[in-house]
Amino acid sequence: MRVSWITIVSGLCTTAFTYETQQVMGGPDLGATPSFTCTDPPADKPNCSCTCTNGITFDQPLSLDSQNCAGTSANDCQAEKGEWARQEQALKDEITRKTQEHNECKMELSAHVPAQIRSRYRYKGCIQVTPGSSFLPGIRSESDTMTVELCAVQCQAFQHFATTNARTCFCGDKVVGTVLEVKHSDCNSPCAGDKTEMCGAFWKFNLYTKVV
Known part of the structure; x- marks a missing residue:
């Protein structure tokens, strides 16, 4: 009796099994030479069969090791x-x-920043500050003719300037306190001296910083 090994590869799984060739109804001299074939069954039920020339067939289902799959x-x-x-x-x-x-x-x-100050200042956005805080400690001025250019001229000796409440200008060398950049549309007060420009809102400032 001879033991042979056949390896079946199905997807990512590898399964080894053995079969034994059998001498059926006597020996090879009786013409019962076994042959081995593997069918192509569904992936979940692999199967192989051993068929002898005398018509006797042995079907053997294979079990795939799920741990190897x-x-x-x-x-x-x-x-x-x-x-x-x-x-x-x-x-x-x-x-x-x-x-x-x-x-x-x-x-x-x-x-929209006036050309007169665009080369000297960069617009930083609409800034909201805590009410009552010292946003730009420096100088503060008010004018019924306030514009962005006018505030820039008044603050030319400082690093920053900001407009708020349509007619107020703040100057300073540093921004202090808690500040929050909000939408530009929140700074919706037209400047008193030029309605085409925006000069902040209540506790909101259009902030500009000097270009270094």
Whole structure:
């Protein structure tokens, strides 16, 4: 009796099994030479059969070791990785879009900064401060003819200037206290001296910084 090994590969699984050639109804001299064939059954029920020339067939189902089969878990893992990758890319795309919108908004706002001060000051945005705080400790002035240019002239000796409440100008070398950049539309008070320009709002300031 001879023992032979056959290896079946199905997906990611490898299964080894043995079969024994048998002398049926006597020996080889009776013409009962066994032959071995493997059918192509469904993946979940592999099968092999041993057929002798005298017509006797032995069918033997094969059991696949599930511990050696990582197909299902690997597919699930790959699917999860793909989903996380898609979500990560969606977040990156959203950040990129928001950043572009923010930069475009600042460029648009800078385009409205009077040419007289554009070369000397950079617009920093609409800043909200805590009521009663010293936002720009320096000088403060008010005028019924207040404009962005007028405030810039009054603050030319300082690093920063800001307009607020339509007619008020603040100057200072540093911004102090808690500040928060808000939407430019929140600084919606037209300047008293030029209604086409915006001069802050209540406790909101259009802030400009000197170009170094």
